[in-house]
Amino acid sequence: MVRGQKNPLHFGFVARLKRARKLARQSRLGLSAKSDLLDGKAVYVLEQGKRVPRLDTVEKIASALGMSPAFLAYGLDGESQPGGKLRADGMGARLQAARLARGLNMRDLGRESGTSHTTVRLTEIGETIPTIATAEALALALGVSPGWLAFGIGPQVGTSPRRGRPPAQSTAEAS
Numbered sequence: 797m798v799r800g801q802k803n804p805l806h807f808g809f810v811a812r813l814k815r816a817r818k819l820a821r822q823s824r825l826g827l828s829a830k831s832d833l834l835d836g837k838a839v840y841v842l843e844q845g846k847r848v849p850r851l852d853t854v855e856k857i858a859s860a861l862g863m864s865p866a867f868l869a870y871g872l873d874g875e876s877q878p879g880g881k882l883r884a885d886g887m888g889a890r891l892q893a894a895r896l897a898r899g900l901n902m903r904d905l906g907r908e909s910g911t912s913h914t915t916v917r918l919t920e921i922g923e924t925i926p927t928i929a930t931a932e933a934l935a936l937a938l939g940v941s942p943g944w945l946a947f948g949i950g951p952q953v954g955t956s957p958r959r960g961r962p963p964a965q966s967t968a969e970a971s
Contacts, residue, residue: 805870805942806928809854810845812868816861817843830860848927851884851946866943866950869928874949883947884925890945892920894938894952909937 817827817839824839833856835841842849842857849857851869858865865883866874895905895916902920906913910933918924919934926934928946935942943950 804929804932805872806848806932808871809849809869809928810843812871813839813857814843816863816868820861822861827857827860831856833857848929850925850927851887851931852882852925854928855882855884855947864943864949865947869946870932870942872941872943872950874943874947883949885922886948887926887931887946888920888922890948891916891934891938894940894945895920898938900938905934905937909933 817824820827822830824843825836828836828839831839831853833839833853838853839857841847842853851865854869855865858868861868864872864874866872895902898905900908902913902916905911906916909916909930911930915924915926915930916934919926919930928942931946932942935945938945940952941950944952
């Protein structure tokens with residue numbers, strides 16, 4: 797628990813990764829190689845909890861394990877998608893759409909999410925790929941599901957956003 801609140805969803809990433817790797821009977825080095833990660837020790841470092849992974853890293857590992865990246869990152873149900881274009885590549889467009897639907901500028905979203913307007917801007921234009929922690933913080937501030945924001949998996953509507961604002965409606969719901 798973090799100050800009397802539920803832990804963020806990404807806190808369970810390490811346990812989910814270890815469990816999935818063992819069920820798939822993969823070594824850490826083997827999974828790193830199968831995931832096409834440049835660092836052969838990436839899975840080892842992640843399982844030690846020494847760093848929070850970026851969305852693309854989680855998606856590559858999830859694909860190698862045949863599982864949903866939304867489940868691996870956040871414990872949320874979702875389908876897996878083998879190979880092909882990374883779903884995380886669409887996060888910038890989803891972030892911008894959700895931010896505009898809430899009527900927020902980049903500075904306000906940065907403040908509400910505990911990140912910065914620079915992080916929001918660079919993510920929206922595709923110059924940076926956020927970590928699972930940053931994506932979850934942005935999703936919480938927008939009131940959308942982190943699985944949807946990060947990977948386009950699952951329903952858009954998530955938990956209630958901070959400061960009592962109503963969650964953003966999808967365009968289908970608004971019609």
